[in-house]
Amino acid sequence: MSAIIKHFVMHQLAINSEQRLALTPKNACFDIGPSTEALAHEINQAFNSKPGKGVGGFASIEVLKAASGSDEDGADPQNSVTAVNAGPQFKELLGATIQDAEHFIELSKGGSQLLIKALVEDGLVETGYIVFIHYEFLATEYLLIALLNTKQHVEVTDDLELSYSDHLDVPKMQLAVRIDLTQYTTQPELHRYVSFIKGRMGRKVSDFFMRFVGCEEKVDIKAQNKQLIAQVDDYLATEQLSTEEKQVSRGVVADYYKQKIASGEDINVSELAAKLPKNEEQQSDFSVFNAHLEQPLEPQFQPDRAALKPLAKFSGQGGGVTLSFDRNLLGDKVHYDPVTDTLVIKGIPPNLKDQLSKADKD
Numbered sequence: 001m002s003a004i005i006k007h008f009v010m011h012q013l014a015i016n017s018e019q020r021l022a023l024t025p026k027n028a029c030f031d032i033g034p035s036t037e038a039l040a041h042e043i044n045q046a047f048n049s050k051p052g053k054g055v056g057g058f059a060s061i062e063v064l065k066a067a068s069g070s071d072e073d074g075a076d077p078q079n080s081v082t083a084v085n086a087g088p089q090f091k092e093l094l095g096a097t098i099q100d101a102e103h104f105i106e107l108s109k110g111g112s113q114l115l116i117k118a119l120v121e122d123g124l125v126e127t128g129y130i131v132f133i134h135y136e137f138l139a140t141e142y143l144l145i146a147l148l149n150t151k152q153h154v155e156v157t158d159d160l161e162l163s164y165s166d167h168l169d170v171p172k173m174q175l176a177v178r179i180d181l182t183q184y185t186t187q188p189e190l191h192r193y194v195s196f197i198k199g200r201m202g203r204k205v206s207d208f209f210m211r212f213v214g215c216e217e218k219v220d221i222k223a224q225n226k227q228l229i230a231q232v233d234d235y236l237a238t239e240q241l242s243t244e245e246k247q248v249s250r251g252v253v254a255d256y257y258k259q260k261i262a263s264g265e266d267i268n269v270s271e272l273a274a275k276l277p278k279n280e281e282q283q284s285d286f287s288v289f290n291a292h293l294e295q296p297l298e299p300q301f302q303p304d305r306a307a308l309k310p311l312a313k314f315s316g317q318g319g320g321v322t323l324s325f326d327r328n329l330l331g332d333k334v335h336y337d338p339v340t341d342t343l344v345i346k347g348i349p350p351n352l353k354d355q356l357s358k359a360d361k362d
Helices: 034-049 061-068 077-094 101-121 181-186 206-213 221-238 243-263 269-273 286-291 305-312 350-361
Strands: 004-015 021-024 053-058 128-137 140-148 150-156 162-168 175-180 194-197 215-220 313-318 321-326 334-337 342-345
Touching: 004 034, 004 101, 021 101, 034 128, 034 140, 034 175, 053 206, 053 221, 077 101, 101 128, 101 206, 140 181, 175 181, 175 206, 194 206, 206 215, 215 221, 221 243, 221 286, 221 305, 243 305, 269 286, 305 313
Parallel strands: none
Antiparallel strands: 004 021, 004 128, 053 194, 053 215, 128 140, 140 175, 150 162, 175 194, 313 321, 334 342
């Protein structure tokens, strides 16, 4: 099922002649056609595939003040004012809903200026194209905002000459935020309607992007996904299942994850529970198991692709040793003795065996 694109506009962020970050705006939305729809779909898919996103809602003035350090002695008052104003301004620009194309253009221009303020405030320089997409998917309206860079491509013409052109580098998108407009208008009290990419190259890029939108993080998506995989293992351990049945169940969870990642939908704990084995005697399932935990999972949250790895493999490192092997090898080619804390591996990979044989002769 494809998304319905309602509004799509792009502005440019670049360094001007005065060596300042400035906006070159587009004054009208793109016409919606196959090329526009394809680009919007590519950007949305890139956002869905990014791991470690954060989820929250619009923050209060008090939270923004605390985040900006305005209550601390010696805080820069100019920075504090910028940070505090950024949230309410964007929220006011957005309003209760996106009314029409004219409103959308004003929202995109005003939002872009707030992004520039947040960048200047942090002493950062990010250039590229800022994209605003208003679309509907599965009866839910979204506003996706992303900052895209370009990369150069080389083509060979019919005359065997080289032609250089710049293309949007969508796969490497690292700055993006998406607002679930439907939930924002119907259930704002849940504070689960804003999601954003959290990190890049070891540092948080969410800081200025969160201030730009005025967002407060409420759910750690990476932690939720990690907790789900651990709880699935705990749940399967409580059931009278064979090793093969447990592995089949993990495969079911992996397939469910892949489906949700591809469609851009959230993980639904109740929906997943229906796919896992049930305890018929106690009339309970994974949902009941989760509900009785001290810290149960959120009913719904975004899938993280990184969660798929532990479903299929055991891995770990420490003390100069790094190990990784398929789960189905445990008890077959790989045997673990918890008493002696030893791992016995039968059938060592040929390339590793060759290295070990050569080392033994040295």
